[in-house]
Amino acid sequence: MVENIDSKVSQLRAAGALREALLSEKLDGGRIGCNICQRRCRIPEGGVGYCRTKINYHGTLYTTIYGVISSAAADPIEKKPVFHFKPGSHCFSVGTLGCNFRCVFCQNWEIAYADAVESTSSYCRTGVMPDILVRMAKENQCEGVAWTYNEPGIWLNYTLDCAKACKEVGLYTVYVTNGYATPEHLDTIGPFLDVYRVDLKSMEDKFYKELIKVPSIQGILDVTIRAKTKWGMHLECVTNIIPGWNDSEENLTKTARWIVENLGEKTPWHVTRFFPYGELANLPPTPPETLDAAVRLGKQAGLQFVYLGNIATREGENTYCPKCGNLSVKRERYETEVVGVNEHGACSVDGEELNIRL
Ligand code: SF4
Ligand SMILES: [Zn+2]
Structure with missing residues (x-):
């Protein structure tokens, strides 16, 4: 249970962080089910979910992290x-x-x-x-x-x-x-x-x-x-x-x-x-x-x-064409150069599909 819940909720509301949670369902005994992730928490009145970002406040489930950036x-x-x-x-x-x-x-x-x-x-x-x-x-x-x-x-x-x-x-x-x-x-x-x-x-x-x-x-x-x-x-x-x-x-x-x-x-x-x-x-x-x-x-x-x-790694981040071995994309410490890919995301030498979206 959350202590001083009223003041915490009003602080979150004032910060714009509170929104009625999507994918929630009302259950027996004042509990609310959250179906946002596979934990599918069942949260009692005044309680919070496992992730501590959902709160059951007076029978409505709220997310507490809307527009909150860490x-x-x-x-x-x-x-x-x-x-x-x-x-x-x-x-x-x-x-x-x-x-x-x-x-x-x-x-x-x-x-x-x-x-x-x-x-x-x-x-x-x-x-x-x-x-x-x-x-x-x-x-x-x-x-x-x-x-x-x-x-x-x-x-x-x-x-x-x-x-x-x-x-x-x-x-x-x-x-x-x-x-x-x-x-x-x-x-x-x-x-x-x-x-x-x-x-x-x-x-x-x-x-x-x-x-x-x-x-x-x-x-x-x-x-x-x-x-x-x-x-x-x-x-x-x-x-x-x-x-x-x-x-x-x-x-x-x-x-x-x-x-x-x-x-x-x-x-x-x-x-x-x-x-x-x-x-x-x-x-x-x-x-x-x-x-x-x-x-x-x-x-x-x-x-x-x-x-x-x-x-x-010297070459462990490069992409090579699996068919002809041509260097397709060269990567080194986040420096990336597309060198052998055509406009369809395929090998520029033989057209082999590389599953690359440019
Ligand atoms: S962990 Fe959080 S997001 Fe997942 S079901 Fe529980 S309350 Fe919802
Ligand atoms: Zn190729």
């Missing part, structure tokens, strides 16, 4: 990482407070674990309405907007209004997500979202149960397929490889095979280096040999574009 930057899209959509462009990247995951190795815990009911006003910019966000993106010479840094899957009221505003002025839109949004959430924002950059942390439920407090990856996989097949979004997947947890040949192969079979062999897979943090501070960083093995296993499984991340 971080903002004009980033190269490659930093998300997204390599095959508008390569070399910048996207205005924003995050808010809260998360629906509790990863024991979270590096963004200051914003992800923050309580958006208690602490919004203390270290966030508030009142960043959709038209303001669009203006900021344009002023920073960005071609798109990305919701990132913390989980956009809890921010639907805001991301939806902003995504619509972006589409009106021709900005592209990106979710950098843990994939735990519900199908209803995805279908609500689907018409306005271009890129779905999703984490596939492991194919093993044990990983999700023990490190993230989520029962299974299955719902994430189902919604990821939906993003591709129902909404035609551009998809890229990331696996941060943690020694002893998701680095087995079996798990990496299973992940790569799942991508091939469900999203297609031309879907980019980013395998990134883990650095010890939080409750996993006792582990070593991912050995470079493990990352190289992941690239090999991904290619053996049939993936045509596997990239290394969080590690200095």
